[in-house]
Amino acid sequence: MVTVRGWVTHLRSSGKVAFVVMRDGTGTLQCVVVRTQVAADVWEQFSRLTLETSLSVTGAVRAEPRAPGGYEMGVAGIEILGTSPIDYPIQPKEHGIDFLMDNRHLWLRSSRQVAIMRVRHEIEQAIHDFFYEREFVHVDTPILTAAIGERSGLFQTEYFDEGFAYLAQTGQLYGEAAAAALGRIYTFGPTFRAEKSKTRRHLTEFWMIEPEMAFYDTNDNMQLQEDMLVYIVRRVLDRRQSELVELERDVSKLERVRGPFPRIEYSDAVSALQAKGSEIAWGDDLGAEDESLLVADHETPVFVCNYPKAAKAFYMKENPADPRTVLCDDCLAPEGYGEIIGGSQREDDYDKLLARIHEEGLPADAYGWYLDLRRYGSFVHSGYGLGLERTVAWICGTPHIRECIAFPRMMHRLRP
Amino acid sequence: MVTVRGWVTHLRSSGKVAFVVMRDGTGTLQCVVVRTQVAADVWEQFSRLTLETSLSVTGAVRAEPRAPGGYEMGVAGIEILGTSPIDYPIQPKEHGIDFLMDNRHLWLRSSRQVAIMRVRHEIEQAIHDFFYEREFVHVDTPILTAAIGERSGLFQTEYFDEGFAYLAQTGQLYGEAAAAALGRIYTFGPTFRAEKSKTRRHLTEFWMIEPEMAFYDTNDNMQLQEDMLVYIVRRVLDRRQSELVELERDVSKLERVRGPFPRIEYSDAVSALQAKGSEIAWGDDLGAEDESLLVADHETPVFVCNYPKAAKAFYMKENPADPRTVLCDDCLAPEGYGEIIGGSQREDDYDKLLARIHEEGLPADAYGWYLDLRRYGSFVHSGYGLGLERTVAWICGTPHIRECIAFPRMMHRLRP
Numbered sequence: 017m018v019t020v021r022g023w024v025t026h027l028r029s030s031g032k033v034a035f036v037v038m039r040d041g042t043g044t045l046q047c048v049v050v051r052t053q054v055a056a057d058v059w060e061q062f063s064r065l066t067l068e069t070s071l072s073v074t075g076a077v078r079a080e081p082r083a084p085g086g087y088e089m090g091v092a093g094i095e096i097l098g099t100s101p102i103d104y105p106i107q108p109k110e111h112g113i114d115f116l117m118d119n120r121h122l123w124l125r126s127s128r129q130v131a132i133m134r135v136r137h138e139i140e141q142a143i144h145d146f147f148y149e150r151e152f153v154h155v156d157t158p159i160l161t162a163a164i165g166e167r168s169g170l171f172q173t174e175y176f177d178e179g180f181a182y183l184a185q186t187g188q189l190y191g192e193a194a195a196a197a198l199g200r201i202y203t204f205g206p207t208f209r210a211e212k213s214k215t216r217r218h219l220t221e222f223w224m225i226e227p228e229m230a231f232y233d234t235n236d237n238m239q240l241q242e243d244m245l246v247y248i249v250r251r252v253l254d255r256r257q258s259e260l261v262e263l264e265r266d267v268s269k270l271e272r273v274r275g276p277f278p279r280i281e282y283s284d285a286v287s288a289l290q291a292k293g294s295e296i297a298w299g300d301d302l303g304a305e306d307e308s309l310l311v312a313d314h315e316t317p318v319f320v321c322n323y324p325k326a327a328k329a330f331y332m333k334e335n336p337a338d339p340r341t342v343l344c345d346d347c348l349a350p351e352g353y354g355e356i357i358g359g360s361q362r363e364d365d366y367d368k369l370l371a372r373i374h375e376e377g378l379p380a381d382a383y384g385w386y387l388d389l390r391r392y393g394s395f396v397h398s399g400y401g402l403g404l405e406r407t408v409a410w411i412c413g414t415p416h417i418r419e420c421i422a423f424p425r426m427m428h429r430l431r432p
Numbered sequence: 433m434v435t436v437r438g439w440v441t442h443l444r445s446s447g448k449v450a451f452v453v454m455r456d457g458t459g460t461l462q463c464v465v466v467r468t469q470v471a472a473d474v475w476e477q478f479s480r481l482t483l484e485t486s487l488s489v490t491g492a493v494r495a496e497p498r499a500p501g502g503y504e505m506g507v508a509g510i511e512i513l514g515t516s517p518i519d520y521p522i523q524p525k526e527h528g529i530d531f532l533m534d535n536r537h538l539w540l541r542s543s544r545q546v547a548i549m550r551v552r553h554e555i556e557q558a559i560h561d562f563f564y565e566r567e568f569v570h571v572d573t574p575i576l577t578a579a580i581g582e583r584s585g586l587f588q589t590e591y592f593d594e595g596f597a598y599l600a601q602t603g604q605l606y607g608e609a610a611a612a613a614l615g616r617i618y619t620f621g622p623t624f625r626a627e628k629s630k631t632r633r634h635l636t637e638f639w640m641i642e643p644e645m646a647f648y649d650t651n652d653n654m655q656l657q658e659d660m661l662v663y664i665v666r667r668v669l670d671r672r673q674s675e676l677v678e679l680e681r682d683v684s685k686l687e688r689v690r691g692p693f694p695r696i697e698y699s700d701a702v703s704a705l706q707a708k709g710s711e712i713a714w715g716d717d718l719g720a721e722d723e724s725l726l727v728a729d730h731e732t733p734v735f736v737c738n739y740p741k742a743a744k745a746f747y748m749k750e751n752p753a754d755p756r757t758v759l760c761d762d763c764l765a766p767e768g769y770g771e772i773i774g775g776s777q778r779e780d781d782y783d784k785l786l787a788r789i790h791e792e793g794l795p796a797d798a799y800g801w802y803l804d805l806r807r808y809g810s811f812v813h814s815g816y817g818l819g820l821e822r823t824v825a826w827i828c829g830t831p832h833i834r835e836c837i838a839f840p841r842m843m844h845r846l847r848p
Contacts, residue, residue, distance in 0.1 A: 021647045023612070023809045041615020041646065042567060070809035098780070098810030121609035121801045122808065130613055137570040144560050151458060154553045158839045159575070159599075159622050160587075160637050162846045171576075173587040173599070176628070178846045183575075183589070190839055193537035193848075196439070197546055199457025205622065206575050212592070221576050230457065231437045364514070385537045385848035392538065393439045393486035394514030423574045423606055430578045430594045432609075432801035 017092065019074045020045055023125070024065050024100075034062050036091070037084070038073065041130070043258075046083040047073050049091045061094040067107070068125070070098040120423055121432050131259035132419055135252055136408045140204075142251040143225055143402075146244055147202045152227060155194040155201045157187030159208075164189075164382045169211040171220075183208035188399060189331075189386050191228035192362060195397055196389055202227040212427055216416040217304075217354055219405060221425040228399035234333075234343040234361040237398035238319050241347055241357050242275045244402070245317055249273045252411055265413040269351060272315040279319040282341065285310055301327045308352040317356070321345040330372040332360040345400075353410035359400025366390040433508065435490045436461055439541070440481050440516075450478050452507070453500070454489065457546070459674075462499040463489050465507045477510040483523070484541070486514040536839055537848050547675035548835055551668055552824045554675075556620075558667040559641055559818075562660055563618045568643060571610040571617045573603030575624075580605075580798045585627040587636075599624035604815060605747075605802050607644035608778060611813055612805055618643040628843055632832040633720075633770055635821060637841040644815035650749075650759040650777040653814035654735055657763055657773050658691045660818070661733055665689045668827055681829040685767060688731040695735040698757065701726055717743045724768040733772070737761040746788040748776040761816075769826035775816025782806040 022040035029035070034049040049062050065071065072095040080088040105119045106126060116123045123129055147154065160173075160181040167185070175181035187203040194201045203226040210220060227240065249270050252260070260267050280288070285306075289296050292309050296302065302310070302320065311318050322341040325334070332342035344360035363369045369390055373380050380387070408420035418424040423432065438456035445451070450465040465478050481487065488511040496504040521535045522542060532539045539545055563570065576589075576597040583601070591597035603619040610617045619642040626636060643656065665686050668676070676683055696704070701722075705712050708725050712718065718726070718736065727734050738757045741750070748758035760776035779785040785806055789796050796803070824836035834840040839848065 021811075022615075023811075041569070041611070041613060068809040070811045097812070098806075098808075100808045104808055119801075121606075121612075121804060124610060124613040133571065133610075133614060134569055140570050141560060141564050144557060148557050153457070153550060154556050155549065155838050156622070156639055158637060158841055160624075160841050160846060162848075171589040171591075171597075173589045175587075175846055176626075176843050178844070181587075181846055190537075194540060194549075194838055195457075196537075197457060197540040198549060199438075206572070208576070210592075221574060223572055385535075388537060390514075392514075392516040392520055393484040395437075395439075395486045396513070422571050422610055425574055425576050427592050428594070430576065430591055430597055432578075 017074055018077055018089075019072055020089070021072045021097065022070070024067055024069045024071065025127070027065055027067070029062070034059075036062065036065060036073070038071065039125070039127070039130070044084055044127070045077075046080070046085075046088040047075065047091045048088055049094075054091065058091065058094055061096060064096060064099075065094075066100050066102055067104045068100040069096060070100075071096050117418070117424070117429060118431070124422060127262055129419065131262040132408065132412050132414060133422065134259050135256050135263070135412050136404075136420060138252050138256050139248055139404070139408060139411065142248045143204070143244070146247045147227065150200070152200045152202050153194075153198040155191065155198065155203055156205060157184065157190035157194070157203050159184050159206065162382070164378070169209045171208050171210045185209060186224065186401060187226050188228065188401065191226050191399060192389055192397065193385070195228040195230045195399070196393070196395065200227070200229045200232075214427060216418075217406060217409075219417060219421065219424055219426060222417075222421070223404035225402040225404060226399060228397065230395050230397050232361075232398040233396055234321070234345065234359075234398055237359050237361065237400060238277075238279060238321070238345050238347075241319075241345070241359060241400055241402075242277050242317075245277075245347070246273060246275055248407070249411065260412075263412050263414070265411075269315070270411065273350070274316065277316045277319055277347070278314055279321055279345075280310070282320055282323045285320050299324050299326065302346070304354060307348050307354050311348050311350050311352065315350060317350060318348045319345045320348065328360070330376045330378065331362050331369070333363045334368060347400075349406070349410040351410070351413075353406065355403075356406045356410060357400050357402050359398065361396070361398040364390055364394045364396055366394065433490055433492055434505075435488055436505070437488045437513065438486070440483055440485045440487065441543075443481055443483070445478070450475075452478065452481060452489070454487065455541070455543070455546075460500055460543070461493075462496070462501075462504040463491065463507045464504055465510075470507065474507065474510055477512060480512060480515075481510075482516050482518055483520045484516040485512060486516075487512050533834070533840070533845060534847070540838060543678055545835065547678040548824065548828050548830060549838065550675050551672050551679070551828050552820075552836060554668050554672045555664055555820070555824060555827065558664045559620070559660070562663045563643065566616070568616045568618050569610075569614040571607065571614065571619055572621060573600065573606035573610070573619045575600050575622065578798070580794070585625045587624050587626045601625060602640070602817060603642050604644065604817065607642050607815060608805055608813065609801070611644040611646045611815070612809070612811065616643070616645045616648075630843060632834075633822060633825075635833060635837065635840055635842055638833075638837070639820035641818040641820060642815060644813060646811050646813050648777075648814040649812055650737070650761065650775075650814055653775050653777065653816060654693075654695060654737070654761050657735075657761070657775060657816055657818075658693050658733075661693075661763070662689060662691055664823070665827060676828075679828050679830070681827075685731070686827065689766070690732065693732045693735055693763070694730055695737055695761075696726070698736055698739045701736050715740050715742065718762070720770055723764050723770050727764050727766050727768065731766060733766060734764045735761045736764065744776070746792045746794065747778050747785065749779045750784060763816075765822070765826040767826070767829075769822065771819075772822045772826060773816050773818050775814065777812070777814040780806055780810045780812055782810065
């Protein structure tokens with residue numbers, strides 16, 4: 017006899033035999049109550065159950081191929097721990113997204129949401145393990161940062177007598193300083209964009225993983241991205257099969273994520289897109305449609321590398337082979353899930369970096385400490401940022417990233 | 433012959449034999465240049481080296497018991513990658529703390545700071561592994577949160593048309609909602625306090641780990657805290673010996689961190705402190721001195737449990753054995769490092785929780801979703817918050833937590 021505690025997710029009864037499906041966060045268990053085999057008060061307890069009642073059930077567990085999970089419990093006793101009124105908001109029917117988001121604290125209990133959260137955790141642990149095995153050092157970079165010039169989309173807060181602090185959009189610049197101290201590092205934390213975007217791929221608060229590696233060039237950088245993505249996908253396939261089934265994910269598509277990933281030069285990508293009918297011109301950034309067109313021919317993620325300088329950030333290293341461009345890459349997920357990584361080799365030449373800071377109209381004094389990294393023992397280094405929710409969306413096969421974080425924050429969504 | 437890249441940390445020369453100690457973030461290597469055994473240009477390259485020059489050194493590595501790390505390299509070639517002017521700010525001498533903090537991006541390269549960062553990482557990975565092995569789900573709770581009533585010490589930022597958002601001081605309330613969905617969860621993220629504290633144990637931005645467990649009572653909760661701390665300390669002892677040596681940590685004190693940890697009722701703690709001469713009265717919170725007095729007799733962390741209701745937060749469960757108190761615990765680190773964990777069983781009775789919200793003058797409607805957790809299948813549950821930097825400070829034996837995070841944020845410190 018075992019005792020299991022959890023919450024009711026399904027109820028049905030023939031009058032003689034009753035079924036209670038319960039969940040406890042790790043899985044579901046079908047419990048069977050046979051009226052003639054239990055005490056009268058147990059049958060009476062069953063009749064009082066409602067959706068999301070919390071309860072403790074005691075009985076014998078046996079193999080039952082027809083039950084979800086392959087086991088069921090023959091119930092001997094039921095104890096109600098917490099009642100649940102009949103008006104539980106999330107019912108087994110279609111709800112609008114605003115309603116579900118308003119009730120996110122309850123919606124999270126649904127089997128699909130549980131599955132996404134468990135896949136997200138597996139991805140997170142896989143990322144920590146991947147870097148730990150490779151002797152990277154995890155470094156937590158600050159969220160509250162001093163002004164580093166006019167940049168758009170910043171959240172700001174008063175900071176004692178220091179003026180305003182700004183919520184970090186990236187930990188990269190700090191990551192570069194840490195790489196000079198620790199060799200190879202990665203950050204893992206929330207980042208913020210105060211942008212009025214309402215697409216399915218934008219949150220105002222999202223998690224990023226940003227490795228930064230001393231003595232890695234842009235090719236080493238892309239190899240690491242590839243190794244990491246293959247590792248993550250393999251790990252989820254190995255350990256979260258039942259969640260992928262719950263999500264009705266076509267795992268054959270994930271099974272095909274193996275290296276090497278194609279590396280397409282930006283200029284070649286533009287030509288290929290133009291040949292496919294896109295109106296993109298050399299110098300433009302790729303739009304979402306361009307990204308989808310480009311990955312359509314591939315089963316793995318695709319790197320687009322060496323973008324025009326003007327389309328990219330000031331800290332990217334000039335491409336010696338074509339100084340109109342920089343040594344960088346965007347990694348596009350397959351199946352149209354879009355960009356999940358942006359990476360680059362960093363400009364390690366003091367004078368060139370300073371010139372770029374001036375060109376962008378950024379205040380050089382605010383970047384004094386960042387320039388110091390090029391002043392005292394400058395070093396070839398590269399890094400990238402992986403968007404966690406976009407990666408979860410791709411691996412789960414979820415079109416909108418708002419379901420890929422427990423409590424999403426969007427332009428019109430600050431609650432619960 | 434191998435090639436190693438890194439930065440110069442020490443230089444000395446007899447005119448005939450020269451030593452370069454270099455670091456690469458994972459360790460240090462002593463390189464020996466014998467003037468008569470190398471080409472003239474190699475000796476000339478040596479003479480151009482300065483502190484923090486980045487370089488690539490090629491040679492044969494051999495065992496050398498007198499060298500740091502037990503190995504040294506006989507140099508055949510030196511390539512300077514990045515020069516470093518002679519005015520490198522951090523010299524082998526005493527610097528004031530403000531100067532070091534102003535140069536935190538460079539100070540991080542020092543061997544002591546590298547050791548602290550590596551121990552911090554080991555603690556972080558140990559925490560992830562501890563919870564992963566126990567099938568907890570990692571959940572990222574939001575930083576940007578809507579108002580939940582007047583609370584002090586909040587950073588605030590304008591949030592589109594939604595009014596102000598506040599930076600989270602804790603993820604706990606969200607963690608409770610997630611525990612109802614996922615059973616046992618933990619958060620791992622930055623938290624914020626806009627407090628004008630200038631002690632050695634306060635940061636405005638610090639990292640917290642907050643597990644929350646369905647169907648755990650206060651005793652289960654303390655047991656988990658104990659198991660986790662023993663696991664973390666053991667892990668650092670096993671894998672970060674050389675860093676603990678660098679930090680001159682008395683590891684015999686860490687070796688004695690084994691369960692069971694004493695559990696002292698608050699009321700008994702007050703009596704014991706009064707007997708030791710403290711002026712504490714029943715109802716007061718423990719001060720830093722009280723904490724030190726209390727742990728002085730113990731070699732392990734100590735739990736102080738069941739504090740007066742008035743001294744603690746509204747969400748803690750009333751103690752059935754003494755309703756003046758709540759079911760909670762503070763875990764105090766040994767050696768006077770103070771409180772590293774605060775935990776409690778949560779109030780799971782809807783009416784009692786609502787009454788406490790009213791007593792505290794909090795707006796009940798803002799807590800609607802939190803009250804829902806007691807409305808739909810309420811459940812016994814408990815959780816705690818571990819302060820990461822304080823834990824790092826204790827394990828490293830570092831008196832001030834400002835060295836226990838890469839870029840600390842304090843009242844007068846927002847840069848670099």
